[in-house]
Amino acid sequence: MKFGLQPSAAGSPLLDLVLGSSAVSSAIPFKAAIAGLEVDLTSAAQLACSNASASITAQTQGLQFDWQAVQISSDVVWEFKLSAKNTGSDLITLSRLDSAALALQGSRWRVESFASAWGDEFRPKTASTQHDSFFGVRSGRSSHGESPIVYFIREDDGYTVIVSPAWSGNWHVDVLAGGWVSAGISTWNLNLSLAPNETLHAPSVIVAAAESKEVAQRNLQSAIRENWLPRTAATDAIPVEWNHWWPYEDVEVTQDVIIENAKLAENLAIDSIVVDAGWFGESKLDTNWTDLRGDWSSVNLARFPDGLTKLGDSIIEMGMAPGIWIELEAVGAKSELRRTMPEAMARDDSGLRPDPSYRITTVSLDPSDPGFLGYVCLGSQAGWEHTYNSVKSVLSQMKARWLKMDFNIDPGFGCTRTDHGHNAGDGLLRHYEGLYKLLDQIRLEFPDLVLEACSSGGLRVDLGLAKHVHCFFMSDPDYTEHHLQVLWGAAHMLPPLAILHWPWSWWRGDYEPSKLDWNNLDVETFDVMMRAAMFHRLGVSYPLPKLPKRILDRLSHHLEVFRNHIAPVLKTANLISLTDSPLRGNGGERNSAWQLTSNLNSTHEVHLVMSLKLESDAKPAMFKPVQLDDSQQYAVVDLETQNSVTALGKELNAESLSKLAGNKSSWIVEIRPTRAGL
Ligand SMILES: [Zn+2]
Numbered sequence: 293m294k295f296g297l298q299p300s301a302a303g304s305p306l307l308d309l310v311l312g313s314s315a316v317s318s319a320i321p322f323k324a325a326i327a328g329l330e331v332d333l334t335s336a337a338q339l340a341c342s343n344a345s346a347s348i349t350a351q352t353q354g355l356q357f358d359w360q361a362v363q364i365s366s367d368v369v370w371e372f373k374l375s376a377k378n379t380g381s382d383l384i385t386l387s388r389l390d391s392a393a394l395a396l397q398g399s400r401w402r403v404e405s406f407a408s409a410w411g412d413e414f415r416p417k418t419a420s421t422q423h424d425s426f427f428g429v430r431s432g433r434s435s436h437g438e439s440p441i442v443y444f445i446r447e448d449d450g451y452t453v454i455v456s457p458a459w460s461g462n463w464h465v466d467v468l469a470g471g472w473v474s475a476g477i478s479t480w481n482l483n484l485s486l487a488p489n490e491t492l493h494a495p496s497v498i499v500a501a502a503e504s505k506e507v508a509q510r511n512l513q514s515a516i517r518e519n520w521l522p523r524t525a526a527t528d529a530i531p532v533e534w535n536h537w538w539p540y541e542d543v544e545v546t547q548d549v550i551i552e553n554a555k556l557a558e559n560l561a562i563d564s565i566v567v568d569a570g571w572f573g574e575s576k577l578d579t580n581w582t583d584l585r586g587d588w589s590s591v592n593l594a595r596f597p598d599g600l601t602k603l604g605d606s607i608i609e610m611g612m613a614p615g616i617w618i619e620l621e622a623v624g625a626k627s628e629l630r631r632t633m634p635e636a637m638a639r640d641d642s643g644l645r646p647d648p649s650y651r652i653t654t655v656s657l658d659p660s661d662p663g664f665l666g667y668v669c670l671g672s673q674a675g676w677e678h679t680y681n682s683v684k685s686v687l688s689q690m691k692a693r694w695l696k697m698d699f700n701i702d703p704g705f706g707c708t709r710t711d712h713g714h715n716a717g718d719g720l721l722r723h724y725e726g727l728y729k730l731l732d733q734i735r736l737e738f739p740d741l742v743l744e745a746c747s748s749g750g751l752r753v754d755l756g757l758a759k760h761v762h763c764f765f766m767s768d769p770d771y772t773e774h775h776l777q778v779l780w781g782a783a784h785m786l787p788p789l790a791i792l793h794w795p796w797s798w799w800r801g802d803y804e805p806s807k808l809d810w811n812n813l814d815v816e817t818f819d820v821m822m823r824a825a826m827f828h829r830l831g832v833s834y835p836l837p838k839l840p841k842r843i844l845d846r847l848s849h850h851l852e853v854f855r856n857h858i859a860p861v862l863k864t865a866n867l868i869s870l871t872d873s874p875l876r877g878n879g880g881e882r883n884s885a886w887q888l889t890s891n892l893n894s895t896h897e898v899h900l901v902m903s904l905k906l907e908s909d910a911k912p913a914m915f916k917p918v919q920l921d922d923s924q925q926y927a928v929v930d931l932e933t934q935n936s937v938t939a940l941g942k943e944l945n946a947e948s949l950s951k952l953a954g955n956k957s958s959w960i961v962e963i964r965p966t967r968a969g970l
Pocket of ligand 1: 637638639669670671673708709712714719819
């Protein structure tokens with residue numbers, strides 16, 4: 293089957309995206325508007341095109357547009373890039389700069405997407421190209437409101453096109469009846485001022501296409517893993533973290549708590565000890581972490597009397613790597629930073645917010661000062677330098693090899709100040725450009741660092757940030773049903789190498805879905821909880837000294853399985869869901885099954901298949917591993933019992949694999965082609 297790009301037969305509408313023998317999209321592949329009026333590109337656009345890539349230049353209305361489709365893997369996954377240069381002598385204000393536009397061809401397409409909010413990430417939504425639908429966020433965070441990924445599946449033949457704005461701020465995907473799709477930076481309150489000779493780079497949009505949803509999803513994961521995510525030897529080593537947050541939060545964390553846990557972690561397959569919020573600010577035991585964010589140069593000596601350097605050294609002496617949490621852009625209402633660096637604060641005094649499309653969840657705003665947005669504007673030089681120096685200093689003091697970056701703030705349309713070196717209408721764009729530059733600089737200077745973007749609170753899971761961090765923490769809540777729903781959604785965008793989550797944590801707080809009687813927890817239930825979080829990067833948030841011995845023993849076992857069998861394949865693996873998703877509130881599929889596949893059709897080919905019953909009496913799902921050859925012999929090993937069997941691909945299914953694994957509520961088997969068959 294032929295995939296690719298080709299000039300449209302009639303010369304206009306210009307570019308076809310081809311699958312098989314026909315175009316699935318035929319359009320000028322980008323859109324722009326000046327001060328609300330769409331730019332007519334039909335006569336100006338000049339196309340250069342090969343099967344794998346295409347570029348367009350268009351000179352019109354005092355602007356030069358440069359658009360490119362760059363294939364980012366050997367599969368059909370492109371980055372659609374767009375820039376605009378002001379070639380005239382007057383200031384131009386762009387109000388739309390969509391890097392992707394498609395006109396989907398053929399009959400009706402099903403439209404699949406996800407709503408997203410704290411504790412409610414990756415909630416599936418469906419629509420169709422029979423009617424208009426509009427996707428996007430206005431919260432100033434890419435996944436607060438909706439997730440920046442939309443799947444289009446043609447109902448006749450299953451052909452699939454994925455559209456994903458690679459941007460951490462406000463984005464949109466407009467779908468008009470009949471299949472007109474336009475995507476990029478949100479047009480809401482967008483006023484991008486372009487001075488003469490100035491060039492502006494619009495956020496990219498990732499577009500993937502394949503003959504089925506499954507293949508498109510797999511291709512996208514591979515492309516992001518191989519040619520998009522930053523990777524180093526340190527991050528490919530898949531270190532496992534212990535993090536203090538849920539059992540202690542800020543109020544119960546101290547230096548002694550960290551050391552006491554680290555002494556037990558030392559004997560487990562745990563590589564990093566990550567200190568979460570609670571370490572910074574005034575030296576008092578009763579401070580609230582949200583109020584003082586930004587004061588990264590002061591360590592709370594009431595909780596950490598020996599400071600970060602000593603703590604980091606102690607962790608290193610135990611043979612592990614220290615890590616630290618920081619909400620690098622955040623400014624608490626009561627912080628010193630707010631008082632001492634007013635010039636760096638993001639502000640909006642226009643009085644236009646809030647937008648009612650999301651529930652504002654910024655913590656620590658100031659009701660007496662509604663223009664205070666609660667973050668440092670990284671579009672300002674002063675703000676950027678302060679933030680960069682803060683992160684660098686914290687990492688250096690701690691000798692940290694893990695940085696957890698949070699962001700509990702809704703910037704809305706961003707900073708509208710005009711004394712920051714940006715314009716009133718592009719504050720959010722310049723902030724995120726500043727963030728990306730800062731993260732790139734930090735990675736360069738700390739090559740052994742694992743850089744984690746914490747999602748809820750952060751709520752920025754997008755392919756824009758994916759080019760600047762190593763992994764995304766999926767969601768604050770981690771009860772198993774929710775975790776699996778979030779994972780099911782995240783696998784539509786990210787490879788398992790970019791996904792980090794914890795099994796159900798020991799929560800000290802009173803969040804109802806996370807309540808669990810840890811002292812009476814049975815081992816089989818704990819096994820389900822642990823295994824559910826083992827097909828991607830793994831961390832745990834447990835009070836190790838409090839864990840009942842039977843649970844600590846099982847934790848040790850699972851961490852060894854992860855280290856020996858799963859971590860080594862993550863850097864080459866795709867994650868495939870073999871069943872529908874479980875859904876929060878006792879809904880959806882209750883016997884969730886998953887597959888990791890790595891190095892297909894090579895001597896290192898390996899598949900890991902996992903089954904999880906959310907209730908021990910859940911109805912067994914009738915799944916079958918994929919990407920196996922029916923007539924090939926495979927050696928299958930249950931990673932719990934080491935029971936093994938050799939069987940043909942066609943004989944491997946839910947029933948036969950469950951039987952091998954003793955029909956337990958959860959199991960993981962490893963499947964390898966036998967040498968004779970290769
Ligand atoms: Zn600003």
